[in-house]
Amino acid sequence: xxxxxxxxxxxxxxxxxxxxxxxxxxxxxxxxxxxxxxxxxxxxxxxxxxxxxxxxxxxxxxxxxxxxxxxxxxxxxxxxxxxxxxxxxxxxxxxxxxxxxx
Amino acid sequence: xxxxxxxxxxxxxxxxxxxxxxxxxxxxxxxxxxxxxxxxxxxxxxxxxxxxxxxxxxxxxxxxxxxxxxxxxxxxxxxxxxxxxxxxxxxxxxxxxxxxxxxxxxxxxxxxxxxxxxxxxxxxxxxxxxxxxxxxxxxxxxxxxxxxxxxxxxxxxxxxxxxxxxxxxxxxxxxxxxxxxxxxxxxxxxxxxxxxxxxxxxxxxxxxxxxxxxxxxxxxxxxxxxxxxxxxxxxxxxxxxxxxxxxxxxxxxxxxxxxxxxxxxxxxxxxxxxxxxxxxxxxxxxxxxxxxxxxxxxxxxxxxxxxxxxxxxxxxxxxxxxxxxxxxxxxxxxxxxxxxxxxxxxxxxxxxxxxxxxxxxxxxxxxxxxxxxxxxxxxxxxxxxxxxxxxxxxxxxxxxxxxxxxxxxxxxxxxxxxxxxxxxxxxxxxxxxxxxxxxxxxxxxxxxxxxxxxxxxxxxxxxxxxxxxxxxxxxxxxxxxxxxxxxxxxxxxxxxxxxxxxxxxxxxxxxxxxxxxxxxxxxxxxxxxxxxxxxxxxxxxxxxxxxxxxxxxx
Numbered sequence: 030x031x032x033x034x035x036x037x038x039x040x041x042x043x044x045x046x047x048x049x050x051x052x053x054x055x056x057x058x059x060x061x062x063x064x065x066x067x068x069x070x071x072x073x074x075x076x077x078x079x080x081x082x083x084x085x086x087x088x089x090x091x092x093x094x095x096x097x098x099x100x101x102x103x104x105x106x107x108x109x110x111x112x113x114x115x116x117x118x119x120x121x122x123x124x125x126x127x128x129x130x131x
Numbered sequence: 132x133x134x135x136x137x138x139x140x141x142x143x144x145x146x147x148x149x150x151x152x153x154x155x156x157x158x159x160x161x162x163x164x165x166x167x168x169x170x171x172x173x174x175x176x177x178x179x180x181x182x183x184x185x186x187x188x189x190x191x192x193x194x195x196x197x198x199x200x201x202x203x204x205x206x207x208x209x210x211x212x213x214x215x216x217x218x219x220x221x222x223x224x225x226x227x228x229x230x231x232x233x234x235x236x237x238x239x240x241x242x243x244x245x246x247x248x249x250x251x252x253x254x255x256x257x258x259x260x261x262x263x264x265x266x267x268x269x270x271x272x273x274x275x276x277x278x279x280x281x282x283x284x285x286x287x288x289x290x291x292x293x294x295x296x297x298x299x300x301x302x303x304x305x306x307x308x309x310x311x312x313x314x315x316x317x318x319x320x321x322x323x324x325x326x327x328x329x330x331x332x333x334x335x336x337x338x339x340x341x342x343x344x345x346x347x348x349x350x351x352x353x354x355x356x357x358x359x360x361x362x363x364x365x366x367x368x369x370x371x372x373x374x375x376x377x378x379x380x381x382x383x384x385x386x387x388x389x390x391x392x393x394x395x396x397x398x399x400x401x402x403x404x405x406x407x408x409x410x411x412x413x414x415x416x417x418x419x420x421x422x423x424x425x426x427x428x429x430x431x432x433x434x435x436x437x438x439x440x441x442x443x444x445x446x447x448x449x450x451x452x453x454x455x456x457x458x459x460x461x462x463x464x465x466x467x468x469x470x471x472x473x474x475x476x477x478x479x480x481x482x483x484x485x486x487x488x489x490x491x492x493x494x495x496x497x498x499x500x501x502x503x504x505x506x507x508x509x510x511x512x513x514x515x516x517x518x519x520x521x522x523x524x525x526x527x528x529x530x531x532x533x534x535x536x537x538x539x540x541x542x543x544x545x546x547x548x549x550x551x552x553x554x555x556x557x558x559x560x561x562x563x564x565x566x567x568x569x570x571x572x573x574x575x576x577x578x579x580x581x582x583x584x585x586x587x588x589x590x591x592x593x594x595x596x597x598x599x600x601x602x603x604x605x606x607x608x609x610x611x612x613x614x615x616x617x618x619x620x621x622x623x624x625x626x627x628x629x630x631x632x633x634x635x636x637x638x639x640x641x642x643x644x645x646x647x648x649x650x651x652x653x654x655x656x657x658x659x660x661x662x663x664x665x666x667x668x669x670x671x672x673x674x675x676x677x678x679x680x681x682x683x684x685x
Contacts, residue, residue: 039168039169079296087339087340107593125683
């Protein structure tokens with residue numbers, strides 16, 4: 030009986046080892062490929078972000094505003110900015126800053 | 132007999148069977164072998180399982196070995212993760228004259244691609260034998276056009292380049308690197324090891340939009356007051372996070388110029404100045420901290436002049452009344468009044484208070500460029516002059532730190548450029564609670580009342596509190612007529628969150644400029660070259676511009 034149990038254990042171990050080996054090899058390969066893909070995509074993303082940061086830098090935006098939207102984009106007076114608060118079923122609109130005191 | 136023989140045979144058989152013991156022991160040996168094989172497979176199985184576990188743990192931080200790479204430098208980003216500095220691979224294109232087949236044809240083609248180059252120089256180089264660079268950091272389009280020429284003499288080279296998309300906006304913060312990828316100033320130098328080691332970018336506390344608006348405000352100050360330079364620092368008074376740090380003049384980081392001119396010093400962190408009346412706030416705060424005076428404490432017969440060791444200490448405005456409360460002394464910026472308060476505090480307590488605020492010693496900061504406050508021997512006269520910011524020099528950064536502690540309820544802060552997680556910030560109270568409660572309303576009155584010196588910063592909706600400082604600039608150890616005008620503002624007064632320090636270096640009065648108060652009242656510029664007529668105006672304009680962002684985003 031012991032003999033049979035041992036043989037079965039060995040067979041199971043052989044199968045488990047083979048399965049684990051193949052799986053780890055496969056997973057390792059997949060992880061490697063994924064990491065490479067992520068690296069390439071991260072590089073691409075960072076280059077796009079670099080372009081975006083340059084093109085949308087405050088200096089550029091100011092230039093665009095001067096050239097194209099001079100009359101449309103105007104500074105906001107902070108006292109005209111309102112804040113919306115949602116309290117359960119009630120919506121409260123209040124000033125972002127109260128009018129100046131002296 | 133025969134039976135007996137048979138029996139014997141059986142016995143012999145049994146004997147043979149008896150030898151079965153032997154074969155039983157054989158079975159024992161084979162059991163060990165099987166166990167051994169089992170053990171071997173178990174080990175192999177364990178090895179693969181551990182590998183599977185290792186692969187499963189991929190992606191967790193801390194597994195990657197930290198290797199310093201010579202051609203690598205991680206990015207620097209702002210608080211909104213906008214890139215401020217990034218290393219990219221760029222292409223430089225050169226020409227090897229020895230490989231040129233048809234010089235004339237090559238020159239014509241190059242003229243078509245780069246019409247603005249000096250072709251006399253290029254022709255000269257083509258006639259030589261040495262390799263030379265035609266274009267460094269070439270754009271992708273131009274590079275493709277060049278490669279399409281199919282000329283073997285055109286040789287591309289890939290190089291590592293550090294790109295700063297904001298140009299000069301953060302020059303004094305980020306600093307420069309040398310050709311060997313080593314940081315030589317600013318964050319690039321202070322965090323050189325981390326930038327080379329870490330894969331993750333270094334995140335700063337600065338805000339690009341606010342930095343731009345403050346820089347624009349300072350550039351405008353030059354147009355109005357023709358100042359030599361200027362500086363501004365915006366900081367969260369509760370956390371010490373530096374939201375903006377500007378020092379003008381600055382420089383374009385992408386140009387990699389060697390900067391020798393002292394005017395390009397980082398005026399906020401490295402510049403050590405006598406900052407004048409802004410010190411009066413510290414003097415009064417020292418008195419509050421030691422429970423020596425109250426805002427209503429009356430000071431009589433202040434006089435217009437006092438003498439100390441043969442030197443005269445006089446009032447900047449002879450119209451100031453002789454009797455003032457402690458509060459009025461600060462609001463009206465009385466020199467003699469401040470001297471009297473400091474004398475009440477006493478030398479040791481005053482020194483100890485300034486030490487507590489970190490005014491007298493070098494500050495620890497995230498940049499290499501940090502100034503050392505000037506050492507001097509304390510005495511009665513030094514106490515008197517220090518009380519109104521004369522004869523005591525420190526950096527604007529340290530002054531901003533001191534004001535923050537005084538206004539934030541007395542909690543110690545350490546100015547920082549590096550973004551930290553909120554849970555890591557521990558608050559340590561170093562001043563008594565009543566100091567902020569007493570000082571902040573007085574600083575508000577400096578801005579909001581007629582008698583105050585900072586009326587031009589009284590912008591509706593922003594509740595600005597602050598103190599002005601006008602100081603004679605010291606050059607080579609001698610006081611000159613040139614000024615260092617400073618305004619330290621805290622806002623919003625009802626719940627202080629931010630400190631903005633603006634410093635103008637050698638501003639000139641502008642008689643043609645028209646000043647407008649928030650009430651709409653207009654004033655013509657005059658001969659006065661004080662902070663109230665220069666820096667306060669610029670600070671007010673800056674706060675008006677950055678206020679909506681601060682109010683909605685922070």
